[in-house]
Amino acid sequence: MIGSCQLRTPAMETIGPRPPTPQDGAGHFATRWAVMIWSLVFHLSALGNTLTAWLAGRRDGEAIVLWQLLSWELSSATTSLLLLPAMFWLCARWPLHADVWRRRVPLYLAAALGWWLAHVAGMVLLRKLVYALAGSHYDFGGWPLQWFYELSKDLRTFAMLVALQHTLAWYARRRQGEAHLLAAPDEGPPEEPLDRPERFLVRKLGRDFLVATADIEWIQASGNYVNLRVRGHDYPLRSTMAAIEARLDPAVFVRIHRSYLVNLSQVQAIEPVDSGDARVHLHDATVLPCSRSHLADLRARAGRGTAAPQGETLTV
Numbered sequence: 001m002i003g004s005c006q007l008r009t010p011a012m013e014t015i016g017p018r019p020p021t022p023q024d025g026a027g028h029f030a031t032r033w034a035v036m037i038w039s040l041v042f043h044l045s046a047l048g049n050t051l052t053a054w055l056a057g058r059r060d061g062e063a064i065v066l067w068q069l070l071s072w073e074l075s076s077a078t079t080s081l082l083l084l085p086a087m088f089w090l091c092a093r094w095p096l097h098a099d100v101w102r103r104r105v106p107l108y109l110a111a112a113l114g115w116w117l118a119h120v121a122g123m124v125l126l127r128k129l130v131y132a133l134a135g136s137h138y139d140f141g142g143w144p145l146q147w148f149y150e151l152s153k154d155l156r157t158f159a160m161l162v163a164l165q166h167t168l169a170w171y172a173r174r175r176q177g178e179a180h181l182l183a184a185p186d187e188g189p190p191e192e193p194l195d196r197p198e199r200f201l202v203r204k205l206g207r208d209f210l211v212a213t214a215d216i217e218w219i220q221a222s223g224n225y226v227n228l229r230v231r232g233h234d235y236p237l238r239s240t241m242a243a244i245e246a247r248l249d250p251a252v253f254v255r256i257h258r259s260y261l262v263n264l265s266q267v268q269a270i271e272p273v274d275s276g277d278a279r280v281h282l283h284d285a286t287v288l289p290c291s292r293s294h295l296a297d298l299r300a301r302a303g304r305g306t307a308a309p310q311g312e313t314l315t316v
Helices: 026-060 066-093 101-133 145-176 241-247 292-302
Strands: 006-008 178-181 199-204 207-212 218-222 225-230 233-238 253-257 260-263 267-272 278-282 287-290 313-315
Touching: 026 066, 026 145, 066 101, 066 145, 101 145, 199 233, 218 241, 241 253, 241 260, 253 287, 253 292, 260 287, 267 292, 278 292, 287 292
Parallel strands: 178 233
Antiparallel strands: 006 313, 178 199, 199 207, 218 225, 218 260, 225 233, 253 260, 267 278, 267 313, 278 287
């Protein structure tokens, strides 16, 4: 229940804690592990290729300059690592799922070409810099042979990166628990209204358990999913914000941002900021953003019609 309201002058700092991001939870887990795995793979591969080329040169009696070999391999690995955040963002924003992958394949093909161009440009720039510092000159080679040689390698690398990121994200959702709406029974009436679900089914590492809708503290959009926040844990649900908002009780959950819904019983205070937006402070010290387009509705519903004067915090 929403308690009585009173007004007080805000004593909070202008800059509060950051709002949660879509990379929290499963996405953060997948990204962290992907960075560690690919950092290890890229650098071990670079060192292995350098050693192989050096040994081959010794065997064939060729003059091999070790620092040049290292610059060739490490420049490629370093550029690939610098491009990883863009690939992670792509996979999080437009994931490849069974129902949409055909529509998104052209996007990933375009991204693969972008990866190729950026990777070649970046590693050539790094090599030229290293050679210049060593008092030498680097020549990448003839066009178009060298560029298309790199294309064949970069397309394979990009495909492996995307596959690993999706695999890690899938495992992270399994480890974290993925929410589902309860389906209608095969026989007889449902135990609860399907348009206003009272519980969600969460599947976690092969086990099923129920989460009460009333226990959801807030909901955040995350790509093709929404994250249900329950007692410090995020449970991803395959849905859009508009669809889940339509299924929830509007007397309990209110939209505060294009990416956020909040349970009104969790709201402690609404703090306006100079931009016209606001911060929503919850009882567990979480701070969520509230856009100006949703602020009036939130204040009215949280305060039961009591509006706070401009620049003052509404305590619920």
